[in-house]
Amino acid sequence: MADKKLLLIDGNSVAFRAFYALFRQLENFRNPEGLHTNAIYTFKNMLDVVLNDVKPDHVLVAFDAGKTTFRNNMYADYKGGRQKTPSELSEQLPYIQELLHDLGISTYELDNYEADDIIGTFATIGEKEGFKVTVVTGDKDLTQLASPQTTVMVTKSGVLNLEAYTPEHMKEVNGVTPTEFIDMKALMGDNSDNYPGVTKIGPKKASQLIQEYGSVENLYDHIDDMKPSKMKENLINDKDKALLGKKLATIDRHTPLTIGIDDIKWREVDYQKLRRFYEKMNFRKFLSQLDPESAAGQKDQPVKDNKAVAFTELKENDINNFAVKDGQTITFYLGMLGANYHLADFVGFAIKIDKQIYVSRNVDLLKEPQLKNILENKQITKNVFDLKRTTVGLNRLGIHARGIDYDMLLASYLINNENNSDDMGEICRMYGDNSVKSDYDVYGKGKSAHIPEDDQVLFNHLAGKIEAIENLKETLLAKLKEHEQDDLFANIEIPVARVLSVMEINGIKVQAETLTQLQDEFAVELKKMEKQIYDEAGEEFNINSPKQLGHILFEKMGLKPIKKTKTGYSTSVDVLNQLKDESPIIGQILTYRQIAKIQSTYVNGLLDVIQKDGRVHTRYLQTLTATGRLSSVDPNLQNIPTRTEEGKQIRKAFVPSEPDGYIFSCDYSQIELRVLAQVSGDEQMQEAFRTGYDIHAHTAMKIFHLKSTADVTPLMRRRAKAVNFGIVYGISDYGLSKNLNISRKQAKQFIDNYFEQYPQIKDYMNKAVQVAREKGYAETIMHRRRYLPDIHAKNFNVRSFAERTAINSPIQGSAADIIKIAMINMQKKLDDMHLKTKMVVQVHDELIFDVPKDELETIKKIVPEVMQSAVRLDIPLVADSGYGHNWFDAK
DNA sequence: GTAATCACG
DNA sequence: ACGTACGTGATTACT
Numbered sequence: 001m002a003d004k005k006l007l008l009i010d011g012n013s014v015a016f017r018a019f020y021a022l023f024r025q026l027e028n029f030r031n032p033e034g035l036h037t038n039a040i041y042t043f044k045n046m047l048d049v050v051l052n053d054v055k056p057d058h059v060l061v062a063f064d065a066g067k068t069t070f071r072n073n074m075y076a077d078y079k080g081g082r083q084k085t086p087s088e089l090s091e092q093l094p095y096i097q098e099l100l101h102d103l104g105i106s107t108y109e110l111d112n113y114e115a116d117d118i119i120g121t122f123a124t125i126g127e128k129e130g131f132k133v134t135v136v137t138g139d140k141d142l143t144q145l146a147s148p149q150t151t152v153m154v155t156k157s158g159v160l161n162l163e164a165y166t167p168e169h170m171k172e173v174n175g176v177t178p179t180e181f182i183d184m185k186a187l188m189g190d191n192s193d194n195y196p197g198v199t200k201i202g203p204k205k206a207s208q209l210i211q212e213y214g215s216v217e218n219l220y221d222h223i224d225d226m227k228p229s230k231m232k233e234n235l236i237n238d239k240d241k242a243l244l245g246k247k248l249a250t251i252d253r254h255t256p257l258t259i260g261i262d263d264i265k266w267r268e269v270d271y272q273k274l275r276r277f278y279e280k281m282n283f284r285k286f287l288s289q290l291d292p293e294s295a296a297g298q299k300d301q302p303v304k305d306n307k308a309v310a311f312t313e314l315k316e317n318d319i320n321n322f323a324v325k326d327g328q329t330i331t332f333y334l335g336m337l338g339a340n341y342h343l344a345d346f347v348g349f350a351i352k353i354d355k356q357i358y359v360s361r362n363v364d365l366l367k368e369p370q371l372k373n374i375l376e377n378k379q380i381t382k383n384v385f386d387l388k389r390t391t392v393g394l395n396r397l398g399i400h401a402r403g404i405d406y407d408m409l410l411a412s413y414l415i416n417n418e419n420n421s422d423d424m425g426e427i428c429r430m431y432g433d434n435s436v437k438s439d440y441d442v443y444g445k446g447k448s449a450h451i452p453e454d455d456q457v458l459f460n461h462l463a464g465k466i467e468a469i470e471n472l473k474e475t476l477l478a479k480l481k482e483h484e485q486d487d488l489f490a491n492i493e494i495p496v497a498r499v500l501s502v503m504e505i506n507g508i509k510v511q512a513e514t515l516t517q518l519q520d521e522f523a524v525e526l527k528k529m530e531k532q533i534y535d536e537a538g539e540e541f542n543i544n545s546p547k548q549l550g551h552i553l554f555e556k557m558g559l560k561p562i563k564k565t566k567t568g569y570s571t572s573v574d575v576l577n578q579l580k581d582e583s584p585i586i587g588q589i590l591t592y593r594q595i596a597k598i599q600s601t602y603v604n605g606l607l608d609v610i611q612k613d614g615r616v617h618t619r620y621l622q623t624l625t626a627t628g629r630l631s632s633v634d635p636n637l638q639n640i641p642t643r644t645e646e647g648k649q650i651r652k653a654f655v656p657s658e659p660d661g662y663i664f665s666c667d668y669s670q671i672e673l674r675v676l677a678q679v680s681g682d683e684q685m686q687e688a689f690r691t692g693y694d695i696h697a698h699t700a701m702k703i704f705h706l707k708s709t710a711d712v713t714p715l716m717r718r719r720a721k722a723v724n725f726g727i728v729y730g731i732s733d734y735g736l737s738k739n740l741n742i743s744r745k746q747a748k749q750f751i752d753n754y755f756e757q758y759p760q761i762k763d764y765m766n767k768a769v770q771v772a773r774e775k776g777y778a779e780t781i782m783h784r785r786r787y788l789p790d791i792h793a794k795n796f797n798v799r800s801f802a803e804r805t806a807i808n809s810p811i812q813g814s815a816a817d818i819i820k821i822a823m824i825n826m827q828k829k830l831d832d833m834h835l836k837t838k839m840v841v842q843v844h845d846e847l848i849f850d851v852p853k854d855e856l857e858t859i860k861k862i863v864p865e866v867m868q869s870a871v872r873l874d875i876p877l878v879a880d881s882g883y884g885h886n887w888f889d890a891k
Numbered sequence: 892g893t894a895a896t897c898a899c900g
Numbered sequence: 901a902c903g904t905a906c907g908t909g910a911t912t913a914c915t
Contacts, residue, residue: 191902202901545913546895565895567914572896597897601910627907629900636909639899647898672900672906726905735905796902808906812900816907844900844907 006131006261007056008119009047011063011107013138015096017155018042019089020792023776026088028479031282039092040099040281046136047103050153050162054134060122060264061100061107062115063093070112071248078248079193095281102274104267106259113255116142120251123150125261136162141185141193144251146170146178175207183216186246192794197245198238200231216246285432309435311350311463313455314358319370324353326379333385333465334363334393337443337451340634341389342396342504342617347443347451350462357466359459361451366397378402383469385409385424387494388622391501408469410493411476413623414485418787420624428468431475436468437461484783488817492782493622496820499827499839500620500630507615508637508840508850514653515603522599522646529592536585543592546571557583595646602641602650609635620842627809628784628816629844638843640887654887657838660853664837665890666863666881667846670695671815672728678873679781679810680764684757689875696721702757703750723750727761728811730804765807772806780813781871818877819845822870829866833858848887856883 019039022029029038051059071078097107108118119135123145126133133150135142143152143165153162163169170178188206189197201209213219220239226232235242278287312318324330335347348361351371365371374380375394380403384390387407394401412427413420421427425438442461443449452458480486534540537556541548550569554561559582563570571589579586609616621631632638640654641647656663668674673695677685688698693709700712700720712720719740726736737747755762769791772778777787786809790802823842830837837855841848847867851859860881867879884890 200901542913544896544911547913567894570895593897597911600912601898605910621908625907629907631908633909636899639897639909641898643899667900729905729907732904734903739905797904800902800904804905812907815900846900 003130003132004058005054005056006122006126006133007050007054007059008122008126008133008135009050009059009061010115010119010135010137010139010142011061011096012093012115014046014136014155015039015043015089015093016085017138018046019086019092020789023789023792026776031280035095035281036088036092037095037281037283039089040095041283043096044099044283044286046155050134050136056134056266058126058131058261058264059105059266060118061097061105062118062122063097063107063109064115065109065111065113068112069114070252071114074247075195075244077194095277099274099277102270102277104269106264108257108259108264110255110257113252117252117255118257120145120253121255121257122261122264124253126150129261131261141190141249142251143170144178144181144249174203176210180210180214182246182249183214183219184210185249186216186242189241189245190249193248195245195248196238196241198242199234201234205231216242309357309460309463309467311357311359311459313459314351314360314365316365316368318358319365319368322353322370322374324374324377324380326377327381329381329383330374331383331466331469332375332390333462333469334390335462336389336393337449340619341393342611342619342634344393345451346393348458348462350459350466352466352470357463359462361455361458363397366394366399372399375399376402381405383408383473385465385469386422387497388501388504388620391498392504395501395505404498405490405494406473406477407494407497408472408476409623410497411480411489414489414493414784415476415479415483416785416787417623417626418789420626422623424465424468428472431472433468433472435471436464483785485785488782488784492817492820492824495824497622499823500622502827503839503842504617504619506838506840506850507611507613507617508848509615509655509657510606510610511653511655512607512610512614514655515607515650518649518653519599519603519607522595522603525595526592526599529588529595532588533585533592536583536588543589544596549589553579553585557585559583594644598641598647598650602647606635606650606653618841625816626786626805628780628813628820630816630842637841648888651888651890652886655885656850656852658852660885662851662853662856662883662885663887663890664849664851664856664859664863664881664883665846665887666849666867666879667843668815668819668867669878669880671818671845671877672811673724674873674875674877675781675811675814675818676728676761676764677875679814680758680761681874682758682760682764685761686875696724699724699754703753705753719750723754726751727754727765728808730765730807768807768810769803772802778806778809778813780810780817782814782817784813784817786813815845818870819847819867822867823847825870826863826866829862833862835859848890851883859883 022038022042026036026038029036029041031037100107110118119142123133123135127147127149135145135150135152137152138155140154143154146152146165146167148167152165154165155161156163167178170176170181174181174184176184184206187198187201187209188203189195209219213222223232223235275287331352333350335349336344337347338344346363348359349363349366350357350359366375376399382404383406384404385408387404387410390404391401409422419430423438425436425441428434428436442452442457480489530543533543537552541552543549547568549571553559553571554569559579561569562575562578573590576586576590606616611617616635618632618637619634621633624631641650654663674689677689684702688695696717697709697712700716701709703720703723704716706712722736722740726739731751733744733748733751736750737744740747768778772788772791776789777785779785786805788802788806790798791806793799793802819842823839826839826847830839835855835858836852837859838850839847840850847863849859849863864879864881868877870877882891
């Protein structure tokens with residue numbers, strides 16, 4: 001017979017995790033009385049996962065009783081300095097208990113003890129009585145309970161992702177056994193519980209020492225044998241702290257409980273009460289799981305999905321019956337197999353007119369005048385999922401889509417871009433709608449992807465998408481409104497999607513002959529370098545393999561490995577540059593690498609993607625980045641080389657449509673620093689931009705305390721430039737020192753000077769972090785959001801990263817907002833003036849145009865104007881331009 | 892499929 | 901004291 005199973009949950013820590021897992025949804029999760037419910041909801045979700053996984057016979061959720069426990073008697077500051085539990089969470093705790101009781105689950109708390117101790121004690125009892133014990137917690141402290149009979153599940157990211165600590169896993173992670181973990185903690189202390197441990201001892205050292213000595217006590221018994229060192233001194237000086245730490249870290253496994261194991265059996269679920277509870281909390285998802293069958297005893301009922309949708313297969317004759325009037329709204333979906341919609345096979349389409357959904361595999365039906373007119377009529381508004389994809393796809397059928405004013409994909413991206421999926425099924429599930437399958441479930445993925453033969457399967461999928469677009473529209477629009485993003489949606493993202501469709505359809509002409517010529521030149525150069533490298537190494541090997549290269553350099557030739565990667569020696573540019581003087585092979589490798597990169601990625605890569613029309617048609621991904629920038633794929637036109645002479649040659653292949661035409665390029669000057677000057681309101685920096693100074697020279701003058709920019713040396717300017725960039729990224733002295741190859745101390749001095757000279761920038765940075773902490777997200781000037789759940793992370797690195805992101809995102813994101821506005825205005829201007837000039841490429845702060853000869857003068861005038869006037873700031877926006885008969889010469 | 896490297900803003 | 905710049909995509913090697 002299988003063992004009886006006991007499940008023990010640390011109520012407070014799991015509730016805490018649950019609260020922060022959905023922190024960004026805090027204000028969306030409220031019941032009609034205004035009670036926050038995010039933690040209750042997530043707690044229940046977590047519970048379902050664990051109950052289903054463990055299927056326990058006995059369950060207990062333990063809570064902390066009050067503020068002080070026996071540990072405070074040993075150490076008054078225990079858990080001191082901890083932030084108070086936010087009221088939005090504490091108000092939910094009683095309801096979590098109520099929910100648990102309705103589910104037939106016991107809860108328990110005991111004065112003077114923590115939930116940990118209750119769990120430790122029950123685990124001890126459970127093990128004695130032959131239970132298989134599972135502990136669930138958000139706190140690693142409890143891993144000391146792991147044993148052959150007890151597994152400790154610790155929440156990893158979010159709450160649904162749990163890491164199972166067995167004694168073996170414990171050993172892998174910490175290098176010690178669960179009981180030794182107590183001693184390890186005694187030495188290293190615990191920041192969150194506010195006790196110190198031994199000075200200068202962190203997890204690494206603590207683990208080593210305990211592995212060597214087995215326990216704190218044994219370590220001190222043998223301390224005299226230890227070699228003299230700073231660490232030994234610290235250990236001796238902080239002996240009291242270590243011994244105290246051990247007491248504090250040890251979970252009391254013999255708490256004087258007032259209940260026994262028989263009191264915590266998992267009882268019957270009280271469905272009546274549970275239903276009332278869900279109604280009170282407005283938990284529709286859980287309510288829908290409570291239909292009569294589930295009341296019959298099934299504890300876990302998966303959410304229903306894939307209801308059949310009513311649809312009609314469209315036949316040619318039906319099309320004549322369509323009568324859609326101006327002002328009406330329809331919903332349309334065009335299915336394609338594969339990501340690249342410039343080339344992908346059509347799967348079919350679905351269209352909803354007057355409450356009737358029509359589907360067909362035959363996209364040629366769309367070309368029939370009746371349907372074509374509907375799709376091209378601007379007065380008939382359309383809901384779609386992915387405007388750009390739909391528009392480009394229809395264009396391949398000779399249909400010029402107009403009137404699309406709602407895009408579910410764009411809406412969901414603006415509302416929350418953490419999960420930047422472009423799969424409709426996944427997006428629906430984020431909003432609790434399980435009715436749409438993922439495309440990869442219907443079509444398969446990779447090579448085996450195909451269109452289902454079964455009409456029912458395909459049509460149901462297509463029609464289901466139509467329903468979902470309509471069903472979620474109201475919800476998504478309401479959220480956009482709530483976020484003050486209706487303007488961003490309707491007046492920036494939707495119009496920019498239309499502009500991008502035009503750009504992608506146009507493409508840019510790439511001359512294959514120019515590339516093949518470069519290919520030959522680079523091939524000769526590569527052969528030459530290859531030979532030199534083999535001679536120097538004394539053998540032939542694959543230079544492109546970091547593993548083989550590392551072997552040659554650091555083992556065979558005995559060079560000093562400066563940096564390591566997870567898998568071996570690092571051979572990155574950084575490292576090689578530092579070794580440059582050691583051997584001529586280093587320079588040869590650097591040259592080889594550089595050319596090889598250009599050859600494979602750009603020469604060969606571009607040749608592969610030139611279409612029959614002699615042009616490349618990139619796809620701009622509009623719903624991918626966390627900051628609101630675009631990205632570009634197939635090919636990526638946003639990273640065409642510019643920094644090296646060889647690389648730059650690639651740009652010669654990018655040419656205008658007409659032989660005597662021009663490539664015209666216009667880029668914003670220092671847009672991110674200008675945005676920084678704007679959002680920080682810093683007087684000094686704003687003044688510099690208003691005066692039209694060279695901003696890096698100005699910064700150099702400021703931080704080096706010079707009287708005039710005339711006194712700035714090139715070195716000073718270079719350093720000031722790096723500081724300016726660093727500021728935008730959320731600077732650290734370490735990062736700057738590495739970038740400039742200067743001491744950390746010197747870097748710190750630069751930064752201190754900077755903040756002294758531009759005090760409001762420092763204020764901005766502090767405020768950005770503070771606001772992100774309060775709201776859970778960072779925001780651009782156009783209300784684009786980036787959620788930063790990690791801003792509350794316990795882990796210093798994770799949290800610091802979120803803090804830098806809070807500083808950087810509004811800057812990078814606002815710059816992205818600005819150029820998007822410029823693009824919309826620019827396309828409108830080109831259309832209004834009936835110009836033949838095409839906007840062809842966007843590279844974050846620059847726009848590239850394909851200009852007929854006789855329009856050059858006009859373009860020279862209007863492009864900078866439009867870009868500079870995209871938004872009105874307290875400081876001027878400046879755009880510089882250049883042109884030539886190819887992209888190389890357009891500088 | 893992931894890691895390392897390097898191309899861009 | 902912690903260990904570090906912010907966004908991206910493509911290619912290659914190798915599991």
